[in-house]
Amino acid sequence: MSSHREAPEISKDPVADSAxxxxxxxxxxxxxxxIIANYIPLESPDGGPNFYEFGTDVLYAINIDxxxxxxxxxxxxxxxxxxxxxxxxxxxxxGPISSLTDPNWNRRQTYTVTKILEDGRMTxxxxxxPCPPCNIGPLSTPNYExxxxxxxxxxxxxxxxxxxxxxxxxxYVDLGSIFDLGVLRPFAADHILGNLISTMAxxxxxxxxxxxxxAIQVPMDQLTRRRDMxxxxxxxxxxxxxxxxxxxxxATVLPSTPTSTSAPIYAGPYVQVSRxxxxxxxEVIIPLSQKDYWNHEAPASDIHFAQYVSNPELARLLPVLxxxxxxxxxxxxxxxxxxxxxxxxxxDLTAILMTGIPSGVIPGxxxxxxxxxxxxxxxxxxxxxxxxxSTLPSNLGLLGGDLAGxxxxxxxxxxxxxxxxxxxxxxTLGLVDPxxxxxxxxxxxxxxxxxxxxxxxAMGTENYLTAFPYLGVPHSGYFTPAS
Amino acid sequence: xxxxxxxxxLRNSGLAMAGAGVMSQVPFLSSLVGxxxxxxxxxxxxxxxxxxxxxxxxxxxxxxxxxxxxxxxIGIFNGTREVVFNDPQLAxxxxxxxx
Numbered sequence: 001m002s003s004h005r006e007a008p009e010i011s012k013d014p015v016a017d018s019a020x021x022x023x024x025x026x027x028x029x030x031x032x033x034x035i036i037a038n039y040i041p042l043e044s045p046d047g048g049p050n051f052y053e054f055g056t057d058v059l060y061a062i063n064i065d066x067x068x069x070x071x072x073x074x075x076x077x078x079x080x081x082x083x084x085x086x087x088x089x090x091x092x093x094x095g096p097i098s099s100l101t102d103p104n105w106n107r108r109q110t111y112t113v114t115k116i117l118e119d120g121r122m123t124x125x126x127x128x129x130p131c132p133p134c135n136i137g138p139l140s141t142p143n144y145e146x147x148x149x150x151x152x153x154x155x156x157x158x159x160x161x162x163x164x165x166x167x168x169x170x171x172y173v174d175l176g177s178i179f180d181l182g183v184l185r186p187f188a189a190d191h192i193l194g195n196l197i198s199t200m201a202x203x204x205x206x207x208x209x210x211x212x213x214x215a216i217q218v219p220m221d222q223l224t225r226r227r228d229m230x231x232x233x234x235x236x237x238x239x240x241x242x243x244x245x246x247x248x249x250x251a252t253v254l255p256s257t258p259t260s261t262s263a264p265i266y267a268g269p270y271v272q273v274s275r276x277x278x279x280x281x282x283e284v285i286i287p288l289s290q291k292d293y294w295n296h297e298a299p300a301s302d303i304h305f306a307q308y309v310s311n312p313e314l315a316r317l318l319p320v321l322x323x324x325x326x327x328x329x330x331x332x333x334x335x336x337x338x339x340x341x342x343x344x345x346x347x348d349l350t351a352i353l354m355t356g357i358p359s360g361v362i363p364g365x366x367x368x369x370x371x372x373x374x375x376x377x378x379x380x381x382x383x384x385x386x387x388x389x390s391t392l393p394s395n396l397g398l399l400g401g402d403l404a405g406x407x408x409x410x411x412x413x414x415x416x417x418x419x420x421x422x423x424x425x426x427x428t429l430g431l432v433d434p435x436x437x438x439x440x441x442x443x444x445x446x447x448x449x450x451x452x453x454x455x456x457x458a459m460g461t462e463n464y465l466t467a468f469p470y471l472g473v474p475h476s477g478y479f480t481p482a483s
Numbered sequence: 484x485x486x487x488x489x490x491x492x493l494r495n496s497g498l499a500m501a502g503a504g505v506m507s508q509v510p511f512l513s514s515l516v517g518x519x520x521x522x523x524x525x526x527x528x529x530x531x532x533x534x535x536x537x538x539x540x541x542x543x544x545x546x547x548x549x550x551x552x553x554x555x556x557i558g559i560f561n562g563t564r565e566v567v568f569n570d571p572q573l574a575x576x577x578x579x580x581x582x
Contacts, residue, residue, distance in 0.1 A: 265546070267543065267545065267562065
């Protein structure tokens with residue numbers, strides 16, 4: 001998955017587990033950028049009676065690098081508080097929740113947003129901001145979106161808009177096949193063990209799940225290095241690097257003689273326990289032994305992990321996993337030959353994931369932030385969103401000819417799994433190594449969850465919104481019980 | 484949640500190395516082991532050196548972690564800070580107190 005339960009330690013700590021990160025020019029408000037950081041992966045909609053909520057002991061951050069050094073120049077911090085109003089019931093709500101102030105709602109959260117600049121200046125942008133409840137069902141949370149979620153969208157000073165609360169999972173992935181020895185169901189017959197499995201259509205494993213989203217929409221001129229509006233796609237200053245992080249205080253002491261009012265003690269500096277820039281990095285690039293370390297590190301230190309990007313294990317496995325039919329042509333012969341020619345140095349993947357793509361590689365496009373290798377989602381804000389009839393969006397982003405899509409930032413509907421697998425399979429290697437001819441299969445590999453590149457509503461993810469916060473109404477627990 | 488500072492937020496595993504007089508800032512430890520000022524270690528967090536704030540009251544949780552008994556390396560977590568200093572005698576007394 002993008003980054004759901006992607007490392008041993010964070011898989012045990014869902015509230016701090018960054019699952020997905022999106023950053024894109026807001027299609028309905030193009031002078032702004034929307035950034036969405038998802039946490040608490042794989043929420044079952046009916047997960048009561050203690051429905052999901054953000055961690056009150058977790059410091060969530062959305063970080064912006066606008067000068068290419070892999071360090072945060074601007075951070076937006078989100079800290080959550082919980083309140084139980086009725087101490088004598090086990091219920092999340094004791095009647096219908098019709099508004100954010102409804103006394104029937106027994107367990108609610110608020111949050112504080114603080115902006116911190118690189119020089120240490122801090123500004124509290126808002127506090128006591130309401131989160132909506134989870135979407136429980138028609139009796140508990142009637143009129144969910146209009147009555148509960150929309151009122152939780154808050155406009156702060158300086159034209160910043162925020163939302164923090166439950167959303168429908170927008171990321172789509174065929175988990176069951178990918179982690180079963182790298183099967184892509186549409187290509188199962190070509191798998192080395194394809195004779196042992198049946199061919200079937202792709203399965204969207206996340207289609208009925210929810211997440212908790214932290215969404216912020218910021219005017220672009222608050223994000224650029226010179227505090228101006230980015231208008232030139234060729235300018236370095238038009239590009240920002242974005243990542244999210246979650247941190248916990250270093251020391252936790254649980255009460256050894258607990259009482260009904262005792263609580264854990266937290267002390268010490270915040271220690272990063274999770275981070276996410278580009279999708280799938282820690283998931284499928286970083287080896288198991290390094291995943292927890294990766295989550296603790298800052299992007300500026302990512303040179304430690306550069307070898308795994310430039311020589312990814314999955315690129316070595318693909319020719320082995322998909323040898324082709326007996327006696328027939330191999331599926332990835334060119335990739336196999338490239339791998340065999342020496343230690344791979346995939347400059348295309350390094351550019352896509354670690355430095356941004358320089359000018360001259362793709363006509364009219366760049367999102368290069370410099371030579372510092374850092375895993376950040378890089379967004380060229382001067383490239384307008386693909387919303388017109390002449391520039392329809394493609395779920396394959398740059399691979400689909402859509403300059404406004406991943407890896408130029410990431411939109412909620414981008415098929416990042418297919419994009420990255422195609423890239424790792426060699427589809428983008430020819431951009432930086434003209435002597436390499438990508439295998440035909442590299443451009444055909446897909447999850448089978450969309451009917452075409454222009455379908456922006458993948459199987460089971462029909463809930464995208466056209467306006468902030470873009471991720472859809474969370475699945476209701478009543479209508480979407482766990483299967 | 485405790486107030487976060489830019490410094491504490493930025494460092495992932497950063498430590499503030501210690502200087503003289505830290506015992507005056509850690510009354511919890513002093514009372515625990517009965518240590519006097521004569522046992523003061525050789526270092527203090529430079530961010531608060533020269534002040535005595537915190538000496539009169541403990542307003543935030545304070546947690547000590549003996550990292551290495553042989554060198555006496557002790558980490559103290561207080562607020563959103565971590566102070567590390569070396570005091571083999573104090574480390575040994577903490578160890579004995581835990582027996």
